[in-house]
Amino acid sequence: MRIAVVGSGYVGLVAGACFAELGHDVLLVDNDERKLAELQRGECPIHEKFLPELLERHHGKRLGFTGDLAEAVRRSEVIFVAVGTPPKDDGDADLSYVESVAQGIACAIDDYKVVVEKSTVPVYTNSWVRKIMLLNGAPAELFDVVSNPEFLREGTAVADFLYPDRIVVGADTDRCAEVVARAYQPLTDGSYYKQPDAIPGPVTGAFEANLIRTSAKSAELIKHASNAFLAMKISFINAVASVCEAVGADVEQVREGIGSDSRIGRRFLSPGIGYGGSCFPKDLLAFRSVARENGCHFGLLDETVRVNEEQRNRFMRKVHKALWTLKGKKLAVLGLAFKNGTDDLRESPAVAIIKSLLKEGCSITAYDPAAMDRAAEEFGPNSAVKFATSSYEALEGADACLVLTEWEDFAALDLGRIKQLLRYPIVVDGRNLFCPALMEAAGLNYYSVGRPDVVRERPATITSLKEAAKNEAA
């Protein structure tokens, strides 16, 4: 099939490269000249496993890049729209990028086209896209609009796209649903997985992706509701972690216990400094707006957001507890990206925490395996954030180490060396990467989420002093 994908970001670039991998002839469109130039030079502008391989495999053959939307529309039978839908100040999704692409498609349309919403959009966007296209002169019989939300996760985006849990096609006519289904056919009939050079995925043996056909409105709601549910799971375990801290229980044990229930499952039950990224925070706010505008009270979403914000404050309190005053402290930060496997800093809790630490007068030396270039842009050359070339370099002479992203490399660090390099033996772990008993054995004071602190020399308390006095008298 001849496919156009508009927007070559984390979603569009992966989708375009994967459609080329499935045998289609793909033209990716973007209006960011710098990104286009990088792509045309054969560079991969984002950190994403298997993406450089796919770009190398198909660039110049089944995959091309252009800034010309009209050209891409005219040559394609299906146009996936994957531009950003960032939040506005009031929490609503900003749909102006989607609207401008719809106008551009309408002006170029010359034959029947299927326009597919791949961006995450609120319910009713499908009908708005249709209206905008009609207002801009597209004949009603020459196009249909389908909602096909994307569920990939950054860090495992290529494998998620090629081995999806489900493909949702929200279409109000069979004709357009059939066109979109054809784009995914090598996944739904399983033929892709039989290819010897198929990208490896989480399943072995025969696999056929599940395609769910819904109405356009239902598909739009499925995406918002899925992200809201996952964010709620994260906030739920974070709230449980706070109770664990209050009563002296261990959230990792509690998590094992509740996650073993097949109705609940272990995934998305990792306590930490809260969710971030370009999706959950904005999608939750947008879903809440949709619910409100339609007269539905959805307080669960408010609470999910509140718990998430509180996690960052709780982490800051732990840093205070470990170090007392912060002004002038030199801190090593491990992790900048909003999660492991990506260079994406959007809504990263690590960035928010670093900004709070800078306000308190700390200086930071940070290390992240993928996100340092983006972080250098984010903080600018004059900030008190410096970047190290390795975790160990970041730790040298620091007053404490803060772990803010769950990169596997960090979990494998040599604990003895951490202790040796730090000025004070203090690790504050926002991702529960380390085992408290091993930290204790390594002589480190260790503060994590939802687990008892490991403090080698506890400060005297009234009770312990009374206890000591009693022992003395005896």
Ligand SMILES: NC(=O)c1ccc[n+]([C@@H]2O[C@H](COP(=O)([O-])OP(=O)(O)OC[C@H]3O[C@@H](n4cnc5c(N)ncnc54)[C@H](O)[C@@H]3O)[C@@H](O)[C@H]2O)c1
């Ligand atoms: N990032 C994710 O993990 C993820 C997952 C699922 C869904 N989504 C959704 O997919 C959409 C895209 O997200 P993203 O992370 O890829 O965003 P992104 O910012 O990385 O990419 C968007 C791209 O669209 C381009 N663009 C904007 N306006 C354009 C126009 N008029 N013409 C051509 N190109 C244009 C931008 O230059 C940019 O390259 C969002 O709605 C997001 O919510 C994202």
